Amino acid sequence: MQTYRFLSVMAVGAMLVAACGVGGEPAGGESGAKTLTWASTGGQFQEDEKKALQKPFTTATGTAFTNVSPAEQAQVRAMVTSGNTIWDLANMSWIYAGAYCGELFEVLDDPALDRSRFPEGTTGDCFVPTYRYANIFSYNADMFPGEKPTTIRDFFDVERFPGKRVVFDYPKAGLFEAALVADGVPPEQVYPLDLDRAFRKIDTIRGSLVFAPSYGAIQQMMVDKQASMVLTVTARTIVSAQSGANLVPVWDFNTTDIGALVIPKGTPNKALAQQMIAFVTEPEQSVAYAKLTGTAPSRPDVDLETVGYTEEQKQFNAFLPDRGTTIEQDKQWWIDNTDALVERWTSWKVG
Incomplete structure (x- = not known):
């Protein structure tokens, strides 16, 4: 297993937080009161989790929830290392769970978490998807009154379509796959990523990139x-549009990915936490969450027509029909290569 230096920061302060239980009372053991401590992103998205996912589970089982944020990998490591795991569920990148499966995160072994229910390539031993989203290319229509961008190649064409391009300052945000397809790689041949070729393509617009x-x-x-263009996740695109940005999505090529609830190693509530994950992926809860956030249910057997998306949510939903070509980000490739790519990405930006 690789070192994953970007994941392995272990601050003394984080260990103290874990040991003291700051952010909520420790969850009760499975033999006592049924309480799950849920770590997530905070803000509106955690409020959506409470409404669509937690409250129905409380109604069905009597389980209470303690909510904390943010869900940070360093704190998981501190908890597990100190032998005092107080989080039962964490909404964080599946890369962490894949890289440290069985070491910092519990293997999911509940039969209710049948991996055949989920799209191919979206599961691992320590994670299953709880929702799906896309990394979407959109442009601000106010800034292109004439010719409009229509393909992913236009994101890399600053002569025909001038202006800044905003991307999240993290390599897994869809930019590398987009660069390769814009450079002529067939979408089905994007993985394994040819990083040299991708960096050369990104270099052509380096002066127009803004790393958020x-x-x-x-x-x-x-x-x-x-900025005139953006490449970012579904939910944030929707919120930006709701906040006044006149965004138009380009349905040529986009990557899809998953959100996941993972279980930190050593929780005394593993069985109940797995029950919660299975509950989250059932149609009623997944539809309720998708309706609030504009994301897609994790299971393909859930009909998107039953979600009741708003027109604005439909506008940016990459899983509806006629939305061009999409590919799922290769989970194992990113688990194996993220550490090295983050290091190269950081050097490239300052080089």
Whole structure:
């Protein structure tokens, strides 16, 4: 297993937080009161989780929830290392769970988590998808009154379509796959990523790229018209449009990915936490969450027509018909290569 330096930061402060249980009371053991401690992103998306996922589970089982944020990998490591795991579920990148499956995260072994229910390539030993989303290429229509971008190649054409391009400052945000397809690689041949070729293509627009430190920053830049194009996740595209950015998606090529609830190693509530994950992926809950967030249910047997998306949500939903070519980001490739790519990405930006 690789070192994953970007994942393995272990601060003393984080260990103290874990040991002291800051952010909520420790969850009760399965033999006592049924309580699950849920770590997530905070803000509106965690409120959506409470409404669509947690409250129905409380009604069905009597389980209470303690919510904390943010869900950080360093704190998981600190908890597990100190032998005091107080989080039962964490909404964080599946890369962490894949890289440290069985070490920092529990293997999911509940038969209710039948992996054949989920799209091919979206599961691992320590994770299954709880929702799906896409990394979407959109442009600000106010800034292109004439010719409009129509393909992913246009994201890389600053002569015909000038202006800044905003991307999240993290390699797995869809930019590398987009660069390769824009450079002529057939979508079905994108993986394994040819990083040399991808970096050469990205270099052609380097002076027009803006690396946003957060999704909130992306939203603000698009609303303020600080950029003409954006490549970002479904939910943030929707929120940006709702906030006033006149965004139009380009349905040529996009990548899809998953959100996941993972279980930190050593929780005394593993069985109940797995029951919760299975509950989250059932049609009623997954539809309720998709309706609030504009994401897609994790299981393909859930009819998207039953979600009741708003027109704005439909506009940016990559899983509806006639939305061009999409490919699922290769989970094992990213688990194996993220550490090295993050290091190269960081050097490239300052080089």
